[in-house]
Amino acid sequence: MGDGGVALVELAGAGKSYGGVRALRAVDLTVRAGEVHALLGENGAGKSTLLKILSGEVTAGEGAIRIGGEAVRIAHPADARRAGIAMIHQELDLVPALSVAENVFLGREPHTRAGTVDRRRMLAQTREVLERSGVDLDPRTPVERLRTGEQQLVTIAKALSLHARILLMDEPTSALSPREVERLFTVIDQLRADGVAIVYVSHRMDEIGRVADRATVLRNGEVVAEFSAAELTAARAAEAMVGRPVHLMFRAASGADGDEVLRVSDLVVRPRTGRREPDGISLTVRAGEIVGVAGLLGAGRTELLETLYGASGSKVIGGRIFFRGKEFRPRSPRSSLRAGMAFVPEDRRIAGLALDHSVVANTVLSIVDRLARFGLVPGRRERAVAEGETRRLGVKHSSLTDPVGALSGGNQQKVVLGRALLTEPALLLLDEPTRGVDVGAKAEIYRLLGEAARAGVGVLLASSEPAELVGVCDRVVVVRGGRSVHELDTASAGEAELLAASMGDVR
Ligand SMILES: Nc1ncnc2c1ncn2[C@@H]1O[C@H](COP(=O)(O)OP(=O)(O)OP(=O)(O)O)[C@@H](O)[C@H]1O
Ligand SMILES: [Mg+2]
Structure with a gap:
């Protein structure tokens, strides 16, 4: 912890563009062994992109990565796994039809000597990792039967089961209530004591104060501030994120x-x-x-x-x-x-949004009937409505015709809410x-x-x-x-x- 730990992750000059959108620019970040390093920033600031560069899901346009002092090239998730990096994703990435155990061991199932999948070992090891994280779930339950919060606990258990030395957590607690959050923090304290380096992304400011040793703040893809735990207050962090007092x-x-x-x-x-x-x-x-x-x-x-x-x-x-x-x-x-009635569901990906469809289509989805009834040309009218609504909600997007899936998580949430309000x-x-x-x-x-x-x-x-x-x-x-x-x-x-x-x- 603190300045004494070994630098496990060193990122220098990292940059990334998606098409014409600059998501990250010249980012330096050092995370030490036994440190929980919070990554803060507004929706769309580039936090997930930064984590995905380290997990090999996104290829950086620029920059160099050193892990444990050695230069590495992370071009693929397998490279990250080899370097001891595991990630808990912001959007749950489980296979709904598979069981908890099958999800935890997806792609690395243990085998019996006969060459078949060793289900007994899989169940036993899943039970063990669930228990370690204080999760009371039957490993045989299909994931689709679980609530969002429970699914989140499964993704956490999955990442823990990899015994990574670098753990990237992208909003791991967004669907958890206080008791589960406290349990996760107990696990994090243990990992920290074991010398694991953790990068922790969250919008819940009270958590940052509880769990982080250090924090880096991103704004529009650039590092704008760094705080030690002692310097970190919710008000300071928020001001750095937004660029003015909040x-x-x-x-x-x-x-x-x-x-x-x-x-x-x-x-x-x-x-x-x-x-x-x-x-x-x-x-x-x-x-x-x-x-x-x-x-x-x-x-x-x-x-x-x-x-x-x-x-x-x-x-x-x-x-x-x-x-x-x-x-x-x-x-x-x-x-x-x-x-x-209007309803904003818990999991925007399942019940809320058509990710492949445009921001316009998603925003006006629930009122297209009404728009059509007034005999208006849907295309232009839809666009105008969506434009007004996204402006009112402060949705950050590069174009209204972009698929909603390309927006950052928080901005997707604003689209869902805006659509519900539009139905009056x-x-x-x-x-x-x-x-x-x-x-x-x-x-x-x-x-x-x-x-x-x-x-x-x-x-x-x-x-x-x-x-x-x-x-x-x-x-x-x-x-x-x-x-x-x-x-x-x-x-x-x-x-x-x-x-x-x-x-x-x-x-
Ligand atoms: N697949 C993609 N295609 C195009 N643009 C993308 C894609 N993924 C992210 N972006 C853009 O890159 C920028 C950074 O997004 P990122 O998801 O890293 O933000 P974030 O800090 O994680 O935000 P949030 O707090 O909402 O999760 C945003 O402007 C976003 O719209
Ligand atoms: Mg994100």
């Missing part, structure tokens, strides 16, 4: 007293394996109100929102839902959308809407939510970040084991109460 501001609770938009009473959904379906959830959302849904990973937050939106094919077997004063039966996303919903259902979003953009998203609420939209916001729930919501409903067990008024309760209630320390 107000880490949340919206004050509104105490809205509009009509009830949503009433859920004793909602029970038929149980299915691998999901924590609602099993006694009651809550209300008024027009103009932002209501939070808190709970640990696996508490059933996502399942609640998916059920309300009709997105999960789940079957309501008990309780009632009232939407805009009338009894409501969720049938399909399409009919919910038509009724006046009465109720906005949000599942981790600021996942992977930078500090500046987060403040921007909170501002937009406040604006929507003031315009009378009811918002139901599921989040694993206590600071976000307490700072943004009027009230927070705590879900545990599929039940709503507690409700907090954020005017009087803070993060500590929220955490206690999520973990079950409060009745």
Whole structure:
């Protein structure tokens, strides 16, 4: 740790362009053995690109890499593996149909003497690595049955199983709730003690303070600041990232007293394996109100929102839902959308975005019907709408006709949110809407939510970040084991109460 460690990774003058877009320019970075080096920057600053240069997924245009003092050429992921480098990706990269164990050992399955895949050894070793990271999952479960947060834990376990001496972590905690984050940090502390060099990317500033020994800040692909742990504060880091002082501001609770938009009473959904379906959830959302849904990973937050939106094919077997004063039966996303709901799902790649399609197409996806109905030429009109919306949200892109997949993660998230707001919903259902979003953009998203609420939209916001729930919501409903067990008024309760209630320390 500190300046005493051996320089394991040395990057000098690294640069990269994608077509005409300059993603990185003349970046120097040194990471020592036993050091957790945070890499910070706004969405699109070049963090993932830098990691991918080290993992061999992207070839640097310029620059030199030394690993353990020796010059190496990393032109392919296999080169990186040989150099002892493993990466946890920002976007989950598991094969859905394969089991947890098959994913962990994909491409390097152990074999029996007879030459077949040694399943027993694979299962045993997977169990071991899951246990080491404190993950309670059956290695035989197909990955597609797991929630996003659980999948994230599997990718972490997979990277750990490689016993790398250099570990690149690209937003490893974006889908994890506080308890899982704390477990990961315990593992990181152990790795640090073992002399592993870790590059850690996260937009959660509280984590950086907890885990990082040093931090490098990128802005527009260039290094603009470096901090030691002692110098690092959230405000300083944010200012370096954005280039001006940032107000880490949340919206004050509104105490809205509009009509009830949503009433859920004793909602029970038929149980299915691998999901924590609602099993006694009651809550209300008024027009103009932002209501939070808190709970640990696996508490059933996502399942609640998916059920309300009709997105999960789940079957309501008990309780009632009232939407805009009338009894409501969720049938399909399409009919919910038509009724006046909008949904921003947790995993933008699966339910949110068509990655190969343009920014324009993705932005206007949910309102094309309406645009067409007014007899407008879709092409021009779509473009204008998308242009206005991306500007309002501050989406950073080089061209509206670029595929959404070429945008940085946080910018993809803004496109999904913008599209939901465009439908002018009465109720906005949000599942981790600021996942992977930078500090500046987060403040921007909170501002937009406040604006929507003031315009009378009811918002139901599921989040694993206590600071976000307490700072943004009027009230927070705590879900545990599929039940709503507690409700907090954020005017009087803070993060500590929220955490206690999520973990079950409060009745
Ligand atoms: N495959 C690609 N094709 C074209 N441009 C790309 C591609 N990948 C990244 N870019 C561009 O390179 C720049 C840096 O992107 P990068 O993904 O490294 O940002 P980031 O710092 O990881 O952002 P985030 O916090 O949103 O994940 C962005 O302008 C992005 O649009
Ligand atoms: Mg990234």
